[in-house]
Amino acid sequence: MKALCWEGINDxxxxxxxxPQLLNDQDMIVKVRxxxxxxxxxxxxTGHIPFMQAGDVIGHxxxxxxxxxxxxxxxxxxxxRVVVCSFIVCGRCWYCRNELYSLCDNTNxxxxxxxxxxxxxxxxxxxxxxxxxxxxxSHAEYVRVPFxxxxxxxxxxxxxxxxxxxxxxxxxxxxMGADLGGVKPGDxxxxxxxxxxxxxxxxxxxxLGAERVLVIxxxxxxxxxxxxxxxxxTINYAGTSVGDALLEATGGRGPDxxxxxxxxxxxxxxxxxxxxxxxxxxxxxxxxxxxxxxxIYNCRKGGSVFVLGVFTGLVDKFPLGxxxxxxxxxxxxxxxxxxxIPMLLDRIASGELVTNHLATHIMPLSEGxxxxxxxxKKEDGCVRAVFQL
Amino acid sequence: xLLAAGAVTVAAVARRRRRAPDERDRYLAVTVNRAPDEVQxxxxxxxxxxxxxxxxxxxxxxxxxxxxxxxxxxxxxxxxELRLALRRAKxxxxxxEVVQSDTAPTHPGPMGKALRLVTSRAGGGGRL
Ligand SMILES: NC(=O)c1ccc[n+]([C@@H]2O[C@H](COP(=O)([O-])OP(=O)(O)OC[C@H]3O[C@@H](n4cnc5c(N)ncnc54)[C@H](O)[C@@H]3O)[C@@H](O)[C@H]2O)c1
Ligand SMILES: [Zn+2]
Ligand SMILES: [Zn+2]
Numbered sequence: 001m002k003a004l005c006w007e008g009i010n011d012x013x014x015x016x017x018x019x020p021q022l023l024n025d026q027d028m029i030v031k032v033r034x035x036x037x038x039x040x041x042x043x044x045x046t047g048h049i050p051f052m053q054a055g056d057v058i059g060h061x062x063x064x065x066x067x068x069x070x071x072x073x074x075x076x077x078x079x080x081r082v083v084v085c086s087f088i089v090c091g092r093c094w095y096c097r098n099e100l101y102s103l104c105d106n107t108n109x110x111x112x113x114x115x116x117x118x119x120x121x122x123x124x125x126x127x128x129x130x131x132x133x134x135x136x137x138s139h140a141e142y143v144r145v146p147f148x149x150x151x152x153x154x155x156x157x158x159x160x161x162x163x164x165x166x167x168x169x170x171x172x173x174x175x176m177g178a179d180l181g182g183v184k185p186g187d188x189x190x191x192x193x194x195x196x197x198x199x200x201x202x203x204x205x206x207x208l209g210a211e212r213v214l215v216i217x218x219x220x221x222x223x224x225x226x227x228x229x230x231x232x233x234t235i236n237y238a239g240t241s242v243g244d245a246l247l248e249a250t251g252g253r254g255p256d257x258x259x260x261x262x263x264x265x266x267x268x269x270x271x272x273x274x275x276x277x278x279x280x281x282x283x284x285x286x287x288x289x290x291x292x293x294x295x296i297y298n299c300r301k302g303g304s305v306f307v308l309g310v311f312t313g314l315v316d317k318f319p320l321g322x323x324x325x326x327x328x329x330x331x332x333x334x335x336x337x338x339x340x341i342p343m344l345l346d347r348i349a350s351g352e353l354v355t356n357h358l359a360t361h362i363m364p365l366s367e368g369x370x371x372x373x374x375x376x377k378k379e380d381g382c383v384r385a386v387f388q389l
Numbered sequence: 390x391l392l393a394a395g396a397v398t399v400a401a402v403a404r405r406r407r408r409a410p411d412e413r414d415r416y417l418a419v420t421v422n423r424a425p426d427e428v429q430x431x432x433x434x435x436x437x438x439x440x441x442x443x444x445x446x447x448x449x450x451x452x453x454x455x456x457x458x459x460x461x462x463x464x465x466x467x468x469x470e471l472r473l474a475l476r477r478a479k480x481x482x483x484x485x486e487v488v489q490s491d492t493a494p495t496h497p498g499p500m501g502k503a504l505r506l507v508t509s510r511a512g513g514g515g516r517l
Pocket of ligand 2: 041
């Protein structure tokens with residue numbers, strides 16, 4: 001079959017790879033219909049996550065049709081339409097039972113790598129390096145889905161393929177940021193990043209009752225999209241002081257909840273960007289936590305900061321003093337998709353949650369490399385490139 | 390790059406964790422989300438086969454977390470082997486099977502080959 005493979009830093013190509021097989025009883029094979037790029041893939045492309053082998057199939061945000069099920073699968077049948085969460089979960093370990101799905105104990109086949117780096121191993125992800133289990137990704141005609149009863153979720157009839165696609169990753173990620181960030185009715189919420197994840201966090205904050213939601217980015221087209229889709233307020237950090245704008249918008253308090261949806265390759269117009277670049281070139285820091293710093297610094301006293309952006313290792317100039325002295329709660333997580341996806345599909349079906357505007361570029365898989373190029377360079381108004389199979 | 394940072398971290402951890410003689414006997418442990426009697430009565434073969442050579446301890450975990458399953462390493466079985474056995478036993482007890490990784494690519498490249506050396510031993514876990 002055809003699949004889009006990581007072949008080296010900033011090099012992805014469509015290759016012929018063997019069809020996936022059922023390897024475990026609880027596996028199923030999904031015929032992919034739509035698979036999309038995610039900001040997390042950029043960290044693979046740039047070599048930020050070096051646990052890749054040439055020929056690894058990438059992609060983890062996808063939906064499709066069940067092609068074949070193993071004897072241990074009871075909830076899905078061939079022909080069913082499913083959205084597959086980017087995280088592979090067993091559904092029965094303590095973490096899964098407590099709805100902390102991305103922390104599943106039983107799905108990372110190479111736990112020693114992340115145990116060494118982080119002290120413990122999170123669950124496995126499709127197409128996201130050998131540190132996260134070495135599973136093949138979804139930019140392919142077919143994907144093997146382990147623990148299929150728990151990893152994949154049926155798509156209700158009222159939800160079209162394109163809207164359901166984003167329920168795999170960006171929508172539950174954004175929702176989790178607002179939910180676990182503790183957004184309450186009446187809150188003022190600031191979101192760093194106006195990509196799919198940031199936009200979905202902003203919409204989730206609204207649906208959880210936030211009174212005002214402000215989204216921060218430097219790309220006007222992305223801010224415009226968020227404003228048009230959801231009526232949020234926007235701040236372009238290229239021309240404005242984010243701190244001043246947030247103080248003005250909150251009567252001098254700062255936002256109640258700050259959600260960071262940018263990640264380890266954050267950009268900045270100020271001198272700290274050069275500082276972080278030099279530090280990372282010298283390998284004295286692995287990630288650029290620019291938006292995290294800003295979120296912590298600008299959050300109101302006693303407020304909450306949620307880190308959705310992906311970080312891999314060590315950061316510098318972490319504002320621990322602000323965190324401690326302002327009494328903040330700072331949390332982060334990889335998405336606990338299975339906790340939210342059924343509810344989110346219902347909200348999509350009811351029209352309350354719109355997602356398909358994120359698909360700015362729909363193209364065949366053969367154009368995968370171009371899709372990533374547009375997405376990476378944020379060209380031609382690209383928010384998500386979607387591959388149709 | 391993460392690998393560099395990873396190597397530094399690993400070296401630091403290894404330095405910190407070079408074991409004092411009495412530490413070599415420390416139990417290796419996993420917590421299984423099943424009741425102690427269930428773990429006792431259906432100990433998976435992956436672990437049960439070492440029964441004669443290592444001490445296996447089963448006791449309730451704190452709170453609602455199930456059962457602590459521990460083994461005390463001995464000269465006869467490598468720590469790596471025991472970690473793998475514990476991890477596999479836990480997966481079987483909790484989820485009914487040990488998930489297999491997908492077939493690896495055919496042309497991993499030099500970096501990929503180096504990585505394969507790491508992943509070939511990364512199954513059992515443990516902070517080394
Ligand atoms: N936690 C999870 O489970 C999970 C899931 C999916 C994605 N992610 C992560 O979420 C992040 C966003 O993903 P995405 O798909 O929306 O990516 P994206 O690349 O489409 O969007 C990121 C946005 O952040 C903006 N940005 C960069 N620096 C900024 C700064 N200093 N201040 C404000 N905005 C800034 C960029 O201009 C861009 O629009 C990534 O780090 C991704 O890895 C996490
Ligand atoms: Zn993602
Ligand atoms: Zn689990």
